[in-house]
Amino acid sequence: MCFQTQLILEFTKSDVYWNQRILEEVRKRATFHHASVFARYPWPVITAEDPEHVQDMQCGFVPKHMPDAAGFLKQYSTYNAKSETMYDLRTFSKAAKEGRRCLIPVTGFFEWMHVGKEKVPHFIHHAQDRIFHIGGLYENGTYTILTTEANTRMAEIHNSKRRMPVIIPEGHERDWLNPHLTQEEVLALCAPAANGYLTDWTISKLITSRGVETNVPAVWAPHPYPTQGPAPDQAATLFPA
Numbered sequence: 001m002c003f004q005t006q007l008i009l010e011f012t013k014s015d016v017y018w019n020q021r022i023l024e025e026v027r028k029r030a031t032f033h034h035a036s037v038f039a040r041y042p043w044p045v046i047t048a049e050d051p052e053h054v055q056d057m058q059c060g061f062v063p064k065h066m067p068d069a070a071g072f073l074k075q076y077s078t079y080n081a082k083s084e085t086m087y088d089l090r091t092f093s094k095a096a097k098e099g100r101r102c103l104i105p106v107t108g109f110f111e112w113m114h115v116g117k118e119k120v121p122h123f124i125h126h127a128q129d130r131i132f133h134i135g136g137l138y139e140n141g142t143y144t145i146l147t148t149e150a151n152t153r154m155a156e157i158h159n160s161k162r163r164m165p166v167i168i169p170e171g172h173e174r175d176w177l178n179p180h181l182t183q184e185e186v187l188a189l190c191a192p193a194a195n196g197y198l199t200d201w202t203i204s205k206l207i208t209s210r211g212v213e214t215n216v217p218a219v220w221a222p223h224p225y226p227t228q229g230p231a232p233d234q235a236a237t238l239f240p241a
Contacts, residue, residue, distance in 0.1 A: 002080060002134070002145050002165040004110035004207070006123075006220060007032045007044070017131065018173040022046060025054040026105050026131075034110070034207060034219040037079040037145070045136070045143055046103040051177045057102075061137060061144035063091060069142070081137060081144040083166050083190035087183055092144065095137045099179025101186070102143055103133040103168060108220065110207060111164075113157045115225075121207050122157050123220040124200040135166035135176055135190065151192040157200060167193040 008031055017023045029044045042056035061078035062069040072078075078091060086096040108125035126132050136143045146166040150157075154164040168176045168189060175181065176189055204223035207214055 002109050002111070002147060003037050005032070005035050005037070005043075005104075005106050005134075006108040006110070006125075007035070007105065007131075008107045018171070019052075022052070022054060023131070029054070029056070032215060033217050034214045043143075044105055045138060046105070046173075046177065047138055048099050048101050048177045048179045051174070057138060057141050057143045059145065060142055061092065061095075062140055062142045063094070064140045078144050080147050082163075083135070083146040083148050083187065086137060086146065092137055095139050096186075097183075099181070100138050101176055101179075102136045102138045103173055103176060104136050104143065104145065105131055105133055107131050109134075109165060110203070110220075111154070111158045112160075114160050120225055121203050121205065122200045123203050124154075124157070124198050127197060127199040132170070133168045133173060133176075135168050146190060148190050149192050152195050153198070153200070154192070164192060166190045167197070169193075 007026075007029070026044050032041065032043075035041050035043070037059040040058040040060055042058060044054045045057045046054055059079050060069070060073045061081065062072050066072045076091065081089070081092050086092045108123055110121060110123055112119040112121050114120075135146045137146065138144075147163045148166050150162040150164045155162045158164065166189075172189055175185075181189075201222045202225050203220055204218075206212070207219050
């Protein structure tokens with residue numbers, strides 16, 4: 001599943017971005033080196049209803065008929081939703097059927113690999129150091145991150161559940177926001193990202209440390225583990241100056 005994300009706005013490779021004006025709106029938002037969805041930070045989201053502007057929404061999908069958001073989220077975990085069942089589950093089906101899809105811009109996300117009794121954290125990002133978009137559903141100022149079956153590499157990393165976030169293919173961002181897509185067309189865009197689209201490295205256990213600030217650059221710095229081999233040179237591979 002996807003519960004930890006990153007959005008660094010000092011990236012340089014934005015020439016292929018689908019909408020430069022939207023990119024500039026996203027850049028005005030705060031930088032997140034590490035954000036947990038459970039903290040419910042306001043996150044920039046582009047919706048099907050207003051695709052020309054960026055809105056700040058909280059992760060944790062709350063239907064309109066639920067007035068107590070905090071109480072609802074304590075009872076139901078709606079930070080993620082399986083794309084394969086979004087049209088069937090009562091919580092998400094109305095939003096799915098009515099085309100309330102959104103783009104969630106990120107520059108990376110975090111996932112854990114089970115190695116024996118150890119959980120090894122990984123930072124996953126675009127292989128060409130670009131911003132990319134996770135697909136979601138939204139309602140009432142909240143959103144959920146859609147997930148799908150993992151591709152080969154993500155199945156190796158997220159080897160407990162073998163899932164990954166739905167990543168909207170470059171060039172299909174406007175398609176995703178089209179409220180008139182058929183269910184079959186939507187699900188086709190929820191296919192696992194192609195192998196090689198993302199790259200990754202292992203990071204330290206800072207990300208799960210208690211009582212310290214984790215929204216810092218050090219949280220996603222490469223960190224080697226004996227079972228994983230050497231870490232890459234971060235400075236040479238991600239968002240160069």
